[in-house]
Amino acid sequence: MPAWARRWGAAALAVIMLMPTAAAQERPRGELLDRTLAVVGGAVVLQSDAQFAASLGLLDGGVGPAAPDVATKLVDRWLMLHEVARFSPAEPATAAVTARLDLVRLRMGSVAALDAALARSGRGADDLDGWIRDDLRIAAYLDQRFASAGAPADADVTAWITSHADELARTGATGADAARVARERLVLARRTDLIADWLADLRRRIEVVMFPG
Amino acid sequence: MPRLPMLRLAVVVALSGLSAVPAFADVADLLGRRITDVRLIAGAAAVDDAAVLALVETRLGEPLRMAAIRQTIDHLVALGRYADIRVFGEADGAEGVRVRYDVVPLARAARIVVAGVAGGEARSVRSDLEEQFGAEPPEARLPELAAAIATRYRGRGYPAVKVDTHAAPNGQPGRIVATFTVTPGRQTVVGRVQVDGPAALTTGLVAKLGLQAGRPLDRESLATRTEEERDALRAGGFFEAMLSVTVDEASAAGGAADVTVRVDPGDKVDVVFAGDPLPGDRRRSLVPIERLRSVEEEVLEDASRNIEQYLRLEGYRAASAPVARTRNGGVLRVTFTVSRGPLHVVRRVHTSGVTALAPAELEPLLKLRDGEPFVEARVNTVAAALGESYRVRGFAAVRVTPTITFPAATEPTRVPVDVRFQVVEGPRSMVRAVRLEGASALAPATLAAELGLGAGKPFYRPQFVLDRETIERRYRNAGFQRATVTPSIAPDPDGSVTIVYAVNEGPQTLVDHVLVSGATRTSPDLIRREITLRPGSPLGYDAIIESQQRLSALGLFRRVRITEAPHAGAGRARDVLIEVEEAPATGLTYGGGLEIGPFARESAEGTATDQFGIAPRGFAQVTRRNLFGKNRSISLLASASLRPTDPGDEEGPDAKGGYGLNQYRVVSTFREPRAFGTAGDAQLSAFIERGIRSSFNFDRQGVRADYAKRFANRLTVLGRYSYDFTSLFDTKIDVEDRLLIDRLFPQVRLSSVFGSVLRDSRDDVLDPQRGTVLGSDLELALRALSSEVGYIKSFGQAFAYRRLPGSRPFVVAAGLRLGVARGFERTVPRVDGNGQPVLDASGQQAVDVIADLPASERFFTGGDSTVRGFSLDRLGSEATLDSDGFPTGGNALIVLNGEVRTPHVKGVGLVAFVDSGNVFRRASDLNLGELRTTAGLGVRYRSPLGPLRFDVGFKLDQRNFSRGSERRVVYHLSLGQAF
Numbered sequence A: 001m002p003a004w005a006r007r008w009g010a011a012a013l014a015v016i017m018l019m020p021t022a023a024a025q026e027r028p029r030g031e032l033l034d035r036t037l038a039v040v041g042g043a044v045v046l047q048s049d050a051q052f053a054a055s056l057g058l059l060d061g062g063v064g065p066a067a068p069d070v071a072t073k074l075v076d077r078w079l080m081l082h083e084v085a086r087f088s089p090a091e092p093a094t095a096a097v098t099a100r101l102d103l104v105r106l107r108m109g110s111v112a113a114l115d116a117a118l119a120r121s122g123r124g125a126d127d128l129d130g131w132i133r134d135d136l137r138i139a140a141y142l143d144q145r146f147a148s149a150g151a152p153a154d155a156d157v158t159a160w161i162t163s164h165a166d167e168l169a170r171t172g173a174t175g176a177d178a179a180r181v182a183r184e185r186l187v188l189a190r191r192t193d194l195i196a197d198w199l200a201d202l203r204r205r206i207e208v209v210m211f212p213g
Numbered sequence B: 001m002p003r004l005p006m007l008r009l010a011v012v013v014a015l016s017g018l019s020a021v022p023a024f025a026d027v028a029d030l031l032g033r034r035i036t037d038v039r040l041i042a043g044a045a046a047v048d049d050a051a052v053l054a055l056v057e058t059r060l061g062e063p064l065r066m067a068a069i070r071q072t073i074d075h076l077v078a079l080g081r082y083a084d085i086r087v088f089g090e091a092d093g094a095e096g097v098r099v100r101y102d103v104v105p106l107a108r109a110a111r112i113v114v115a116g117v118a119g120g121e122a123r124s125v126r127s128d129l130e131e132q133f134g135a136e137p138p139e140a141r142l143p144e145l146a147a148a149i150a151t152r153y154r155g156r157g158y159p160a161v162k163v164d165t166h167a168a169p170n171g172q173p174g175r176i177v178a179t180f181t182v183t184p185g186r187q188t189v190v191g192r193v194q195v196d197g198p199a200a201l202t203t204g205l206v207a208k209l210g211l212q213a214g215r216p217l218d219r220e221s222l223a224t225r226t227e228e229e230r231d232a233l234r235a236g237g238f239f240e241a242m243l244s245v246t247v248d249e250a251s252a253a254g255g256a257a258d259v260t261v262r263v264d265p266g267d268k269v270d271v272v273f274a275g276d277p278l279p280g281d282r283r284r285s286l287v288p289i290e291r292l293r294s295v296e297e298e299v300l301e302d303a304s305r306n307i308e309q310y311l312r313l314e315g316y317r318a319a320s321a322p323v324a325r326t327r328n329g330g331v332l333r334v335t336f337t338v339s340r341g342p343l344h345v346v347r348r349v350h351t352s353g354v355t356a357l358a359p360a361e362l363e364p365l366l367k368l369r370d371g372e373p374f375v376e377a378r379v380n381t382v383a384a385a386l387g388e389s390y391r392v393r394g395f396a397a398v399r400v401t402p403t404i405t406f407p408a409a410t411e412p413t414r415v416p417v418d419v420r421f422q423v424v425e426g427p428r429s430m431v432r433a434v435r436l437e438g439a440s441a442l443a444p445a446t447l448a449a450e451l452g453l454g455a456g457k458p459f460y461r462p463q464f465v466l467d468r469e470t471i472e473r474r475y476r477n478a479g480f481q482r483a484t485v486t487p488s489i490a491p492d493p494d495g496s497v498t499i500v501y502a503v504n505e506g507p508q509t510l511v512d513h514v515l516v517s518g519a520t521r522t523s524p525d526l527i528r529r530e531i532t533l534r535p536g537s538p539l540g541y542d543a544i545i546e547s548q549q550r551l552s553a554l555g556l557f558r559r560v561r562i563t564e565a566p567h568a569g570a571g572r573a574r575d576v577l578i579e580v581e582e583a584p585a586t587g588l589t590y591g592g593g594l595e596i597g598p599f600a601r602e603s604a605e606g607t608a609t610d611q612f613g614i615a616p617r618g619f620a621q622v623t624r625r626n627l628f629g630k631n632r633s634i635s636l637l638a639s640a641s642l643r644p645t646d647p648g649d650e651e652g653p654d655a656k657g658g659y660g661l662n663q664y665r666v667v668s669t670f671r672e673p674r675a676f677g678t679a680g681d682a683q684l685s686a687f688i689e690r691g692i693r694s695s696f697n698f699d700r701q702g703v704r705a706d707y708a709k710r711f712a713n714r715l716t717v718l719g720r721y722s723y724d725f726t727s728l729f730d731t732k733i734d735v736e737d738r739l740l741i742d743r744l745f746p747q748v749r750l751s752s753v754f755g756s757v758l759r760d761s762r763d764d765v766l767d768p769q770r771g772t773v774l775g776s777d778l779e780l781a782l783r784a785l786s787s788e789v790g791y792i793k794s795f796g797q798a799f800a801y802r803r804l805p806g807s808r809p810f811v812v813a814a815g816l817r818l819g820v821a822r823g824f825e826r827t828v829p830r831v832d833g834n835g836q837p838v839l840d841a842s843g844q845q846a847v848d849v850i851a852d853l854p855a856s857e858r859f860f861t862g863g864d865s866t867v868r869g870f871s872l873d874r875l876g877s878e879a880t881l882d883s884d885g886f887p888t889g890g891n892a893l894i895v896l897n898g899e900v901r902t903p904h905v906k907g908v909g910l911v912a913f914v915d916s917g918n919v920f921r922r923a924s925d926l927n928l929g930e931l932r933t934t935a936g937l938g939v940r941y942r943s944p945l946g947p948l949r950f951d952v953g954f955k956l957d958q959r960n961f962s963r964g965s966e967r968r969v970v971y972h973l974s975l976g977q978a979f
Helices: A003-026 A047-055 A070-085 A094-108 A111-120 A125-145 A154-163 A165-171 A175-205 B004-018 B066-078 B119-133 B139-155 B219-235 B280-286 B297-313 B359-365 B376-392 B444-449 B461-477 B524-530 B541-553 B740-744
Strands: A031-040 A043-046 A208-210 B034-042 B082-092 B096-105 B108-115 B162-169 B175-183 B189-196 B242-247 B256-264 B268-275 B323-328 B331-338 B343-352 B399-405 B414-424 B431-437 B484-491 B497-504 B510-517 B557-565 B573-582 B586-602 B608-627 B632-645 B658-672 B681-692 B697-710 B715-729 B747-760 B771-781 B790-803 B811-824 B826-829 B847-850 B892-901 B908-920 B932-943 B946-955 B969-975
Touching: A031 A047, A031 A070, A031 B066, A043 A047, A043 A070, A043 B066, A047 A070, A047 A111, A047 A125, A047 B066, A070 A125, A070 A175, A070 A208, A094 A111, A094 A125, A111 A125, A125 A175, A154 A165, A154 A175, A165 A175, A208 B139, B034 B082, B066 B082, B066 B096, B066 B510, B066 B557, B066 B573, B108 B119, B108 B139, B119 B139, B139 B162, B139 B175, B219 B242, B280 B297, B297 B323, B297 B331, B297 B376, B359 B376, B376 B399, B376 B414, B431 B444, B461 B484, B461 B497, B461 B541, B510 B524, B524 B541, B541 B557, B541 B573, B586 B632, B586 B969, B740 B847, B908 B946
Parallel strands: B034 B096, B108 B175, B189 B256, B268 B331, B343 B414, B431 B497, B510 B573
Antiparallel strands: A031 A043, A031 A208, A031 B082, B082 B096, B162 B175, B242 B256, B323 B331, B399 B414, B484 B497, B557 B573, B586 B608, B608 B632, B632 B658, B658 B681, B681 B697, B697 B715, B715 B747, B747 B771, B771 B790, B790 B811, B811 B892, B826 B847, B892 B908, B908 B932, B932 B946, B946 B969
């Protein structure tokens, strides 16, 4: 083994040996049970909220624009909920709530798994029911408020088809199907932009403090 | 690959190192274990504040639950003292778990310092930050504040601005001082300026815009100036002028920005009114071209319609005002040709089809009178009112159609109009029943009793809507924040309706903890005691509002905010957060003014006369609030007045009186709200005062103890014990006219108990328009209480205020004051000038019997708030005025007031009044036939201080005395209404 290799190897060994010791010294004694991720207008977003939402798949295909992490998604959700609550939204239809609950149960596989996930995050069945109802309220509000995302112009549809020719070719969509897909995607993009602008405005009006991990 | 073996070794060693870290149980393994230890650690120190520890829901001996951890974090964050909270669990033996909360105190910037810029600019920056981020932004947002400052400076032409942030403790827990040091860097300057537009309008424009080459380019100021110059152009008649300023960004990056200014003035506008005249003062409002700075077609059409509408409201039903635009030599002429047409006048108004209602019920609604100008809008208003009158009575399908006919006109400029209201009543709907479905938390019978509609009542749709809101409000107040009420109407075959309110109650929200934030000097217990929200009680809207009002009424806080602390979970209980901003503990108030009016003086002949005078006066009060955090307060008030004085009899005939500090009052008060554990307030006062009355002056020192309790129906009950010494001086009453008690007790010690009941329902204390005041007092001074003289005295008062109907209503006010008193007899041994006993004919020491009240306690009247034809205290009868007209006071009093107050026009109103009253020597002398009446007029001005009052009172029966006569006219200048 060359000398330079021995020197570098020894140095790396020393660094690596020291790392766990330092980690052991700085690591708080005990297991992290929960912590604040953010405070939004006085409301707390907790790590257990993130675990609850993530483990039950409540943020998958949920409402609002895509956010880079769960904490930001939860902050956005709270901002939307806060705004929606100002308008005394109607109770969601029982069938819609049941359908979503069934979806969560299906996703969790068993009642025991669902109960364990709820207990782990300090939630109960009522909380899950309330979460789903709030999601439906937000969705109804967004549908109502951003229904006017507007039909895209023919020129925009054509431009989208041209720029997404490869994707369309993979799915086999041509002609009217391609135009329909283009319209749907353009409307969705426009709606997402509008919601993002709205959320940015809500963030300006409501104090949001994030706590990095 | 020669280095691989060594790296492999390193990894192995590292893994062995990791194995040295204690093994941690999985979170799920810790849940359910019995809690053996709970700690809150802030920084390196354990938190021992009992109020904080009480919020911890993970309690010793209980199994560890995530829900309890979540609730605790919610409480701690809602408390407003902590932000970042981390909770750790550590296994303790086989079944135990130790729980630790690491909390990071929440720091807010109580003070923001902006350094590196001038003072005025720093204040402006601070003001902007406060508006954008609130008065006390959290420390975590300081980077956003720095970014906002940088954006501001970049907008002003400082592209390289640098903002450094520094946070330091300010001495208060959780509060910091945030310092932003601004280094603006080099400001972009103006480079070349190009101006496009007519020379007549662009000359000097560059200087006005501040765009001289080489000067700093402040974009914000430039935008403001551009707008001002554009407005100036439009104000000069170029209503559609455009002014744009464009900065070449490429050149700006180099430090000198090239700027292009473009002026497109458009046409100059000339507005002309032709045809029939239009009032000059209405033209600008009807044709708002100047205000809107626009001559667009829509604006002109609106103006044309405005003119027509205005004339139609004047009775010119066929009025027209077409508009025409003509261009000539750069001038746009806008011409409104006004044609009023004939005046239409109501000739006859009648109804048809009215069967269910009596004509008398509709008559008040037919507000069209014969001979008044015919206005179609008013006819429609009356038709709507008639229809509403039917609908209130259950005729939901009523139709009222006005029909207008034009009988033959006798004059070409005056067209008579007949108006007929054709009523189709339709069927009457009565309410058969009201059903509340889904209501279980609140008793349906109780709810139904609060509704306006019920079985047997006429169905009225607006009331139906109101009733739905009433039900929802009741649920909201009971904590059902998501309750919804869906109303429906089921028609029955007989025409009646059954009303169904389907209630979806939703979950009830209860108060979990009441958290207090911001109270450093005030006891949180005091705050919790004042509010109506209690842990476990429903979280209702009205309770929040009432609690907020109660806390504000304490006067301890500058700001009070009660909010529901949002919980992350969906549980039923919510913390209530009370945020207060305490007022300074010590307050100083002071003020001054002038008392202007007639003062009773002694003339050269020794008679009473009124002389117009000015008396400067002032006061200062220092109050220490919230003693011991219990809302107790102590205050010291000093007030003084400089007034002209007359010499008293004691000073001899050569004395000339003076002008000095002859009226003052110093009073120290300790106040204890909710004294003795009751809802009443107690007050202890000690005072020294000197007062001036018309016929004597007095000094008084004493102490008082008060207990007052307010009741919900505006009723206040007061009890008082008073102990004081009063001595008279500068007495102007002739010696022979003086009462025996005043001669024997020029200084008197009084000890009395006093009780008062007052109900005050006035809408405004200074300028009431509605309501009543009813009050009754009773005072008892007894020698048994160590008073030198005894008496009983009662006083009653009643005032009523009513606003007369009308859009600009008059106010009628009336008042009655009645007082009666009686002195308890006592004997006083008679002594001569040397203090030696005086013997009577039988050789016994002579005694005098007195049965009067001391002068300071007798009734007097006359003055700006009683009988305004007299100056202060100068009203009396033969028995209560001495031979020179000075009042001696009496044991009975009656004052009657009547007043009509006109509506205010531009802040000024008029008053006409009649006041009557008198003072009687004895209660048994009270005689309504001896009342003296004065009448007068007054002016009221709504000043920022309150209604300023000037009254002139005229005596209707001027009297003469042995050595002079009364003045017929008396003036008063004061603040507030007379009564």
